[in-house]
Amino acid sequence: MFTAIAKGLGITFKHMLPGHSTTVQYPTVKLKMSARFRGLHRLVPTQDREKCVACYLCPTVCPAKCITVEAAENDKGEKYPRIYKIDLLRCIFCGYCVEACPVEALEMTDAYELANYRREDFEFTKERLLK
Amino acid sequence: MVNLTIDGKQITVSRTATIYEAALEAGINIPVLCYAKKLLPFGACRICLVQVEQMKGRLIPSCTTPVSEGMVVTTMSDEILKVRKTVLEFLLVNHVIECPVCDKGGECDLQELTYAHEVVTNRFQGEKFNLETDEVNPLIERNMNRCVLCGRCVRVCDEVVGYGSYSFINRGFETKIATAFDRGLNCEFCGQCVSMCPVGAILPRPFKFKARPWQLKEVDTVCGYCGNGCTVSLGVLDKKIETIRFNDKIGVNDGNLCIRGRFGYSYVNSEERLTTPLVRKNGQLVEASWDEALQVVADGFKQAQASLGILSGARLTNEELFLLKNLAKVAGTANLDHSGGECYKGVTEGLAGSLGIAASTGTFPQVEECEAILAIRSDFYETHPVFGMVVNQAVKRNEAQLWLVADKRGKFAKLPGAQNLLHRPGMELDVLNGLARVLLDEGLAQTEGVEGLAELKQALAEFGADQVATRTGVDAETLRVAARQLAAAKKSAILLAYGLPYTAYSRELGIAAANLAILVGIPGRAGSGLYLCGEKANSQGAIDLGIVPQTGGLGAQAMLDAAANGKLNALYVVGEDLLISYPDRGKVEKALEKVPFLVVQDIFLSSTAAKAHVVLPAASFAEKDGTFTNAERRIQRVRPGIPLPGQAKTDGTIIAALIEKLSGNLAFTGPAAIFAEIGRSVPAYATVSFNGIGPQGFVWGGEILTPSRRRLQPVGGAVPVEGTFQLLTGSALYHSGTVSTRAKGPQAVVAEAYVEFGREDAKALQLKDGDLVKVTGNGVELRLKAKVDNRLPKGVLFAPYHFAAAGINRLYKGEAAVSVTVSK
Numbered sequence: 031m032f033t034a035i036a037k038g039l040g041i042t043f044k045h046m047l048p049g050h051s052t053t054v055q056y057p058t059v060k061l062k063m064s065a066r067f068r069g070l071h072r073l074v075p076t077q078d079r080e081k082c083v084a085c086y087l088c089p090t091v092c093p094a095k096c097i098t099v100e101a102a103e104n105d106k107g108e109k110y111p112r113i114y115k116i117d118l119l120r121c122i123f124c125g126y127c128v129e130a131c132p133v134e135a136l137e138m139t140d141a142y143e144l145a146n147y148r149r150e151d152f153e154f155t156k157e158r159l160l161k
Numbered sequence: 162m163v164n165l166t167i168d169g170k171q172i173t174v175s176r177t178a179t180i181y182e183a184a185l186e187a188g189i190n191i192p193v194l195c196y197a198k199k200l201l202p203f204g205a206c207r208i209c210l211v212q213v214e215q216m217k218g219r220l221i222p223s224c225t226t227p228v229s230e231g232m233v234v235t236t237m238s239d240e241i242l243k244v245r246k247t248v249l250e251f252l253l254v255n256h257v258i259e260c261p262v263c264d265k266g267g268e269c270d271l272q273e274l275t276y277a278h279e280v281v282t283n284r285f286q287g288e289k290f291n292l293e294t295d296e297v298n299p300l301i302e303r304n305m306n307r308c309v310l311c312g313r314c315v316r317v318c319d320e321v322v323g324y325g326s327y328s329f330i331n332r333g334f335e336t337k338i339a340t341a342f343d344r345g346l347n348c349e350f351c352g353q354c355v356s357m358c359p360v361g362a363i364l365p366r367p368f369k370f371k372a373r374p375w376q377l378k379e380v381d382t383v384c385g386y387c388g389n390g391c392t393v394s395l396g397v398l399d400k401k402i403e404t405i406r407f408n409d410k411i412g413v414n415d416g417n418l419c420i421r422g423r424f425g426y427s428y429v430n431s432e433e434r435l436t437t438p439l440v441r442k443n444g445q446l447v448e449a450s451w452d453e454a455l456q457v458v459a460d461g462f463k464q465a466q467a468s469l470g471i472l473s474g475a476r477l478t479n480e481e482l483f484l485l486k487n488l489a490k491v492a493g494t495a496n497l498d499h500s501g502g503e504c505y506k507g508v509t510e511g512l513a514g515s516l517g518i519a520a521s522t523g524t525f526p527q528v529e530e531c532e533a534i535l536a537i538r539s540d541f542y543e544t545h546p547v548f549g550m551v552v553n554q555a556v557k558r559n560e561a562q563l564w565l566v567a568d569k570r571g572k573f574a575k576l577p578g579a580q581n582l583l584h585r586p587g588m589e590l591d592v593l594n595g596l597a598r599v600l601l602d603e604g605l606a607q608t609e610g611v612e613g614l615a616e617l618k619q620a621l622a623e624f625g626a627d628q629v630a631t632r633t634g635v636d637a638e639t640l641r642v643a644a645r646q647l648a649a650a651k652k653s654a655i656l657l658a659y660g661l662p663y664t665a666y667s668r669e670l671g672i673a674a675a676n677l678a679i680l681v682g683i684p685g686r687a688g689s690g691l692y693l694c695g696e697k698a699n700s701q702g703a704i705d706l707g708i709v710p711q712t713g714g715l716g717a718q719a720m721l722d723a724a725a726n727g728k729l730n731a732l733y734v735v736g737e738d739l740l741i742s743y744p745d746r747g748k749v750e751k752a753l754e755k756v757p758f759l760v761v762q763d764i765f766l767s768s769t770a771a772k773a774h775v776v777l778p779a780a781s782f783a784e785k786d787g788t789f790t791n792a793e794r795r796i797q798r799v800r801p802g803i804p805l806p807g808q809a810k811t812d813g814t815i816i817a818a819l820i821e822k823l824s825g826n827l828a829f830t831g832p833a834a835i836f837a838e839i840g841r842s843v844p845a846y847a848t849v850s851f852n853g854i855g856p857q858g859f860v861w862g863g864e865i866l867t868p869s870r871r872r873l874q875p876v877g878g879a880v881p882v883e884g885t886f887q888l889l890t891g892s893a894l895y896h897s898g899t900v901s902t903r904a905k906g907p908q909a910v911v912a913e914a915y916v917e918f919g920r921e922d923a924k925a926l927q928l929k930d931g932d933l934v935k936v937t938g939n940g941v942e943l944r945l946k947a948k949v950d951n952r953l954p955k956g957v958l959f960a961p962y963h964f965a966a967a968g969i970n971r972l973y974k975g976e977a978a979v980s981v982t983v984s985k
Contacts, residue, residue, distance in 0.1 A: 083261045083262045084262075084370070085260075085261035085262065085266070085373075086372075086373045086376065087261070090373070090375065090376075101370040101371070102370060103369060103370050107294075108262070109262040109370045132260070132261045133261055
């Protein structure tokens, strides 16, 4: 029995040694997020426009109804999102929009520091999402 | 009837059914792509393959194979599924996968089948086409890269519309659907092909990238244009009508629509809609509150008393018309009329005198089964295109013999076997009398129980076939043959449209048509009908409700005459632009100027409204709740799809508010209660309740309306119009009334007035399309753009009446045809 206790405490004490802690000194130290982390959205650009073709699948699938899309026709006769907006205050970061996108035009980045001061700042327009 | 077994289910169906239809009846769904209910079986896609016990060894296309006794059908097995999947793979070899940008995505038959059959990979590889899209026209976009060659557009254009824009060209992999010489679409733009296309190959351009099908709210209502009463399903997104959706489930039109119904909705969303009441102060129309405007109107009406004239449009609902009639009563005036002017007298006086009824005797679908059809005026297709499509099908599918009494070679004249009794302008009456005379002379007439035979015989003394032939230019022998065929047919139909541009001889034509119908035996006979079709959505409702001059009251023309002579104290115009649509603009102008108090209730600041003392903003058909009665007596529900713009109110609410101001009594109790109230004064409307009106509407008087009498009324002939050139006015296919000139769709195709010449005249006058010509007649000179076509015989010109700027009604004063001179 004592050996088992000693073994357990050994693990506990090992974590107290320097270099074994999982806690980091945020915000001076930041963790690298996993590749599948669901943070702020990003619209993928192509050379001259956004990749998005305004198919309306993301606002349709969105359970929080936080995506606004309005399609239009550009000079080349292509369909593009004249308006693309995500209301981050409503977003639940489920990632369904990314999953639904048929052209991989939307992805989720590792940005998680999304606090802000004004309500309007949480409205991510197409221009902001393309950055 | 035939008995067969489908998937172990015993069923009995009609002998003419196909396996697909039988299965559908049994509640078994077989997937299809090229099948459409209203088209003939074609068998292009091979998705609907089934196994038939008696035809072992191969799979049978269920949509083209008729049922037979004892058939044992299996609709689903591993083998069938494998074949269907393969068929889809074949289709997807060349079909471009651009669902994200294709407007059909979400309601695409191919997409749904591919999803249902889990076709995720393709064993075959082939070239995707990169054909150019057809965008030469403003309304219909064709992207042949998405085409699956089901042929539905080809067939609907040929079988139903009778235009034949499309055909398959090339062979094998290169096969595609093309227009003549692959030049792009240039047709009547009814958009039937758009509604039929199972994929995104043919799409409505005004709706391009506007919304996804699942975002749209669908509101089933009745089209607000002509008297055909087609069901339109408004596709509403965010309080705006974005498109008209295909709907063949309800209504009388089987999903068929014309350019006006399908593309003419945009006026409802127009920025120019009236949103506040306007009252004239110091000569200027200024915005006012409802209270103020209604008080001014009520005071004006009180002052005018019996010298108030009320002229209503025929696009108000039955409930609103009923309230209007009450308003007339409350205001103490007998001067009430609906906007048909005097042109519906053929129905209210002619038909009522002959048959004791003031409505068409049959219903539209019956015409499809008719053996002989007589269409008076080739313009019938122009005024009622969707009823025209029923005639097309009768002729093309059931080989009905079509006779035309027409002054032009219109679209009907091009139908197979159609015989055109082409007459000089304005002489329809003589031709009809001639036909009646032949029937009497040759003893073919049904005279049992018919009154007034002797008088008619006497009146027809001058109308022997040869005499009529010399007067009208119709071949005497053809006239005789027409009469004989009409008499021989067991099921026949006589069609006549009436409307504002067809004022001349309206009463006489109604009588002549009724005489002919009686002699042929049409009224009351199963499958036959005499159709007198009103121009506007609720013309029949206005007649049923008695929106006609009350005892001692003035009719529309008499009111205008009185106003022009300063004898009318006030005029209340509801939903009609008199200045543009009425014959004789000079007189209307004078009347509107002289009348001391003019109130106009409309959705736009029309030229009539601009002259008013008070303008009240009203609602379009898409914002109203109520009922319309179409030209075959079908009462159908009109439902509001979008909210009213600004402070505008429905006509019903406005009229009720006026009644309240005048009498102090509450008048508006909701459409259902008012409809019930209508039943109390119009017995035919008492047979159904507001909520009892089903998806197919309710035809008052039944499928065949039995006439209360058969009286032949003597009627004379028309006075021939002299002169080298004779100008006809009428309705153009792309427009209806004046409101369609504010809709983008019809305007995109026909944007301005024109005067149409036949090729012969154009050659003689050295005219080309688009040349400006001077047309002088009745002391008025008009400058119009020329349009050259092969519809018109020598010496006949045609100008549509819809356009404000052209001023056709300066020249046209209600004659059958105007003698004019033409110079460059």
